[in-house]
Amino acid sequence: MKRNNPVKAYKNIDFLNSRHARTVRILSEFLEPLSRFRREGIHDTIVIFGSARILPRKLAKKQLDDIQKVHIKLRLNSKKHKQKLEEAKIDFVMSRYYDDAFKLSYLLTKWSRSLNNHRPFVICSGGGPGIMEAANKGAIKAGGKSIGLNISLPHEQGSNPYISKDLGFEFHYFFMRKLWFVYLTKAMVMFPGGFGTMDELWEVLTLIQTKKITKPLPIVLYGSKYWNEVINFRAMVKHRTISVSDLKLFKFADTPEEVFAYLKKVLTKNLIFSCIK
DSSP states (O other): OOOOOOOOGGGOHHHHTSGGGHHHHHHHHHHHHHHHHHHHTOOEEEEEEOOSSOOOHHHHHHHHHHHHHHHHHHTOOOHHHHHHHHHHHHHHHHTHHHHHHHHHHHHHHHHHHTOSSSOOEEEEEOSSSTHHHHHHHHHHHTTOOEEEEEEOOSSOOOOOTTSOTTOEEEESOHHHHHHHHHHHEEEEEEOSOOHHHHHHHHHHHHHHHTTSOOSOOOEEEEOHHHHHHHOOHHHHHHTTSSOGGGGGGOEEEOSHHHHHHHHHHHHHHHHHHHHHO
16 A cells, blocks of 8 residues: 655645744744845845835826826816826825935945945835835945845735845735844835835834834934824824924934935944944
8 A cells, every 4th residue: 555654744835824834934034034134144224114106206207297298188177187187296296205215225325335344234125116116226226235025915016126136025924024124224214105104113113212122223204394294293292192302213304415414424423332332
């Protein structure tokens, strides 16, 4: 009689995909990225967050021009068309953040690569389109590496093409993805974004406020007009839900040059301090 050898547990796909192996999958999302980061020599990152919906400037301009041409040619004045035109105008205004994210990433990567006595800071994003793509693109164009921590979603966002080989990741668990955002980062820049960006912002601020993160970690909110419009930080102080001192956990900035100068100063200071220690 032919013997049927049982499948080893770690080769049993049905088991690995079951609820019983959830802890194995969680641990895998820690150990597999850890092994790759070590292999690639990644120790320090600068994380850039922001909306996946923000378009490159040229694409946003073309979209607006096309809608305006149709509007003029066909004399469309319906409520639906007016709404599309207004949305295209907003997309064009917001597209400046794509270009700014690209430039900031480029500046930081160029500077980082010039550091002779320290391992480089590598740009890390969520790996998708929009601001994430701009950040990865800036790093690659500056001759550096770039990391993309993607996440599987019901509506797949897909990885952008500017992520370094072997530094693109696909996570299932949001909390493991956020662990890797925070674990290696030495600075974070939050560009305008939606629920995902807000989630990441509040989580990091909470961890710093409660001293679960004790390392120096500068946080920059890019686009003061946007952030002060969507979040009333002063109202939170007024209603005593946060302290005035909590406003010092982050800094506002409005140009790539401003962020670059600030992070260059702070990161250099932190490097010197860590060497002394």
